[in-house]
Amino acid sequence: MTIVTERPGTPAVSKPRALRISWVRAAPWLYTIGLFLIWELLVIALQMPQTILPAPSRIFQAIVQYWSPIWKNSLQTLFTTTLGFGLAVVGGLAIGLFIGWSKTIYAGLYPLMIGFNAIPKVAVVPILVIWFGIGTIPAVITAFLISFFPIVVNVATGLATIEPETEDVLRALGARKIDIMLKVGVPRSMPYFFGSLKIAITLAFVGSVLSETVAANYGLGNMMSSAQSQFNVPLVFAGLLMLAVEGIAMYALMAWIERRMTGWAHRSTMAH
Amino acid sequence: MTHLVFIDDVDMRYGGADGTLAVSGLTMRVEKGDFAAVVGPSGCGKSTLMKLVTGLHIPQAGTVIVAGQHVTKPVSIVGMAFQNPTMLPWRTTLENILLPLEIVEKHRHRLRAHRKDYVAQAENLLELVGLKGFGAKYPWQLSGGMQQRANLCRALIHQPDLLMLDEPFGALDAFTREELWCVIRDLHAAQGVTIILVTHDLREASFLADKIFVMSARPGRIVREHRVPFARPRDLDLMYEKEFNDLVHQLHGEIATARMAA
Numbered sequence: 001m002t003i004v005t006e007r008p009g010t011p012a013v014s015k016p017r018a019l020r021i022s023w024v025r026a027a028p029w030l031y032t033i034g035l036f037l038i039w040e041l042l043v044i045a046l047q048m049p050q051t052i053l054p055a056p057s058r059i060f061q062a063i064v065q066y067w068s069p070i071w072k073n074s075l076q077t078l079f080t081t082t083l084g085f086g087l088a089v090v091g092g093l094a095i096g097l098f099i100g101w102s103k104t105i106y107a108g109l110y111p112l113m114i115g116f117n118a119i120p121k122v123a124v125v126p127i128l129v130i131w132f133g134i135g136t137i138p139a140v141i142t143a144f145l146i147s148f149f150p151i152v153v154n155v156a157t158g159l160a161t162i163e164p165e166t167e168d169v170l171r172a173l174g175a176r177k178i179d180i181m182l183k184v185g186v187p188r189s190m191p192y193f194f195g196s197l198k199i200a201i202t203l204a205f206v207g208s209v210l211s212e213t214v215a216a217n218y219g220l221g222n223m224m225s226s227a228q229s230q231f232n233v234p235l236v237f238a239g240l241l242m243l244a245v246e247g248i249a250m251y252a253l254m255a256w257i258e259r260r261m262t263g264w265a266h267r268s269t270m271a272h
Numbered sequence: 273m274t275h276l277v278f279i280d281d282v283d284m285r286y287g288g289a290d291g292t293l294a295v296s297g298l299t300m301r302v303e304k305g306d307f308a309a310v311v312g313p314s315g316c317g318k319s320t321l322m323k324l325v326t327g328l329h330i331p332q333a334g335t336v337i338v339a340g341q342h343v344t345k346p347v348s349i350v351g352m353a354f355q356n357p358t359m360l361p362w363r364t365t366l367e368n369i370l371l372p373l374e375i376v377e378k379h380r381h382r383l384r385a386h387r388k389d390y391v392a393q394a395e396n397l398l399e400l401v402g403l404k405g406f407g408a409k410y411p412w413q414l415s416g417g418m419q420q421r422a423n424l425c426r427a428l429i430h431q432p433d434l435l436m437l438d439e440p441f442g443a444l445d446a447f448t449r450e451e452l453w454c455v456i457r458d459l460h461a462a463q464g465v466t467i468i469l470v471t472h473d474l475r476e477a478s479f480l481a482d483k484i485f486v487m488s489a490r491p492g493r494i495v496r497e498h499r500v501p502f503a504r505p506r507d508l509d510l511m512y513e514k515e516f517n518d519l520v521h522q523l524h525g526e527i528a529t530a531r532m533a534a
Contacts (some may be wrong), residue, residue, distance in 0.1 A: 166358040172326040173375040174348040183374065187362050257420070264410060266363045 026031040037269035059241060062234035069223060070235075074242045077203035077208055077220040080136055080249070084143025086206040091098075092148045092200070094195065096155025100185065106156065121209055130213045139211040139219060146207035160187020161203040191265035194258035201250045205243060275337075276434060276466050277302040277325055282334030283491075284320050294320040296491035298334070302468060302483070304433075305462050309469045309477035311523060312487030313531040318470040320492070322436050326350045330343075339433055348376045348436045351427035356441040357419040359411030359426075365408030369394045369425045376430045397425040400462065401455050417448035421455065428463065437469045440531065441476065450508055453479055461505065474523045475511060486523065488530045496526055 036056040042048075043055040050058055063070060097107050099113075112188050121142050128138035162184055214220025220239045227235035282298040285291050295317040308319055309414045323329040324336050327346040336343040338350070351372070359368045373379040373390055383390060398407055401421040411419055420440060427435055437456075441449040457480060460467055471477050477484050478500060486496040500519070502510055510516050 163358050164357065164361070165354045165356050168323070168326075168328055169352050169354070169358065169426075170375055172328055172346050172348070172350055172352050172372075173372050174346050174377055175375045179375055183371065184360065187360070190362075262362075262410075 018154040020181075028112070051231055051233050052247070054237055058234045060069055062232075063241070066235055066238065070220075070238060070242060073218060073220045073223040074246065076136075077139075077205075077212065078221060078246055079157060080205045080212070080245075081143050081201075081208040082206060084140040085147050085201055087140070087144045088148040088151055088204065089197065092151025092196075093145070093155055094146075096152045096189070097159065097181075097186070097194070097219045099152065100156040100159025100189070101181065106160065111178040113149060121146050121207055122160040122214065125211050125214045128211070134215040135217060138215055139208045139221075142211035143204040143207035147204040150196045150199045150203065151193065154192040155189050158192035159185045162188060191258075191262040194254075194262050197254040197258065198251055201254050202247060205247050205250075209243065274303055275301045275307075276304040276339055276352070277468065278335070278337040278367045279321075279324065280335040282324060282331045282336060284324060284329060284331045293491040295324075295493060296329075297493045298324075300485055300494050302466060303465055304466055306483055307467045307469070307481045308483045308485065309471060309481035310485045310487060311471060311474060311477050311527060312492065313489045313527055314472070315490050316487040316530070317490055317492030317500070318487065319438060321487075322352070322438050322468075322470060325434070326352060326436060331418050348378070348430070349432050350436055351430065351432035352436045353420075353423045353427040353438070353440045355439045357411070357416075357423040357428075359419055359422060361410065361412055363411075364407065365403070365409050365411055365414065365422045366391065366394055366398075368411060369397065369407075369422060369429050372426060372430045379430060394425065394429055397428055398422075399457065401425055402451075406441075417452065420444060420452060424452075424459070425457070428459070428465070433466060435465050437471075439465065439471050440469075441475075449473075449476070454508065456480060457506065474520045474527075478516060478519050478523070479506060479508075479511060484523065486526050486530065489533060495530060498523070 029052055040055045040057060043053060048055075054062075086266075095109075099109050124145065125138055128141050132138055132141070159181070161182070166184055167180060170184070208219070209221040212219030214221075215223045220243055224236045224239040226267045227233075227239065277300070277456075279300045280482075282292065284295045284298075285293045288323070298321070300308075304437055310321060320329065324331055325343070327336075327338075327339060327343045330344060333364060339349050340349070359365070360371070363371070370383070372392060373383050380388075393402075395407060398404055400454060401424055403418060403421050403425070406414065406418065406422075411422065414422065423440065427437075441452050444452065453476060456469075458468070459465070462478075467480075469477065471481060481500055484498040484500060487493065487496045488495045498519070500518070
């Protein structure tokens with residue numbers, strides 16, 4: 001018996017590729033626009049005073065109106081955040097490798113790290129102000145302190161979860177600890193590390209804005225708190241919107257770096 | 273001494289003085305060029321045996337001599353392969369196979385200058401196990417059976433005198449397993465390497481080995497040693513002959529007894 005497979009005929013009318021809309025790609029934009037539309041309509045329908053909840057149109061107007069201070073303060077916040085984040089990357093990677101190196105160091109430092117992480121960072125800012133005065137430095141340090149922990153934990157986890165078989169194979173060949181770390185541990189922890197960057201950058205914004213709000217003369221946090229004291233609510237929301245934009249941009253950058261550096265860890269998408 | 277592996281009255285206990293005794297009074301000898309298989313009830317200390325021979329564990333009592341040397345630290349003349357292929361996913365198959373050369377003292381300083389020779393050697397091994405042309409693929413692009421073939425190449429690349437296999441075919445389907453039995457059989461014939469195969473599969477042991485050691489339940493020791501009489505080269509059809517099945521049957525009975533005794 002022979003099996004005849006028929007090739008399904010291509011549909012006679014198919015739209016050219018360029019004209020078809022990729023709904024998945026368009027979805028983030030459509031949903032965002034949708035959110036703003038609903039927001040606008042709600043404000044109109046409920047006749048919200050702009051001192052409580054300004055409509056998106058009013059917020060965009062505020063962005064245009066105050067563009068110069070918004071732009072300057074946004075850059076300041078971006079600067080303190082990325083600087084603190086950069087320090088957290090370097091420090092977190094170093095300490096993560098150090099902690100993952102030995103069980104004793106891991107056991108000794110882990111509770112300390114948890115303790116540090118549990119301290120609300122807002123409580124640390126006054127101490128930083130005593131040490132460094134108000135301004136950029138406390139903001140950078142707060143961003144560093146808050147974003148440092150997930151990086152350390154992820155790098156250390158990557159090192160601590162090397163398969164025992166891999167370790168046996170290499171140790172039986174006479175591998176030293178440093179060999180196993182360099183050949184297996186470090187590359188293995190890279191997906192954890194790059195994955196943690198996405199969490200860390202978001203947290204870094206929390207830290208820097210927090211410090212700017214409490215103790216600074218510049219930055220979006222400071223701009224928003226002074227706008228709030230003048231009941232300039234549209235400007236407060238403009239600041240929030242800028243933070244969201246910066247956060248999304250940095251997150252996307254980290255996600256892109258993650259994919260570039262550790263493509264092998266996303267094997268399901270690469271195999272097909 | 274002609275014994276490549278010489279284990280005499282070895283006790284190995286984990287976790288301090290009152291920990292579990294994994295093997296006790298373990299004595300076995302494997303000659304150079306032999307293909308030995310170790311079978312036994314589960315938890316009988318087969319993996320401990322692997323670690324003793326490779327020097328990953330040092331016994332509390334008794335003697336382990338490999339290639340005329342008392343084992344006091346990892347011996348780099350051994351290649352190992354486990355059931356889990358543990359290929360590193362960020363390296364290509366070829367780079368995975370070359371990994372031991374970056375570790376073993378004898379090769380690591382020569383690797384850069386003689387890379388071409390070593391790569392040729394790896395390609396050679398790949399061809400031998402039927403993976404010709406797959407060196408540039410990443411391990412996760414290979415099937416389970418292919419990964420296990422690559423794993424064998426990695427275990428052999430530094431030309432070890434002794435190959436230790438810990439249930440390397442446990443996770444494979446029956447046909448792939450038989451294919452790999454033939455690969456191992458041919459490797460043993462071609463390379464003259466001594467092999468110790470730890471397995472649960474009695475047919476596997478009977479088909480491949482010259483000598484089968486039967487272990488008791490924990491604490492493990494050798495209760496019986498069989499010489500496998502079948503002439504080489506062996507064919508898969510051997511497994512349907514009466515003598516073969518008798519041997520498997522007998523092994524099965526011995527392990528059942530060892531289990532009961534526990």
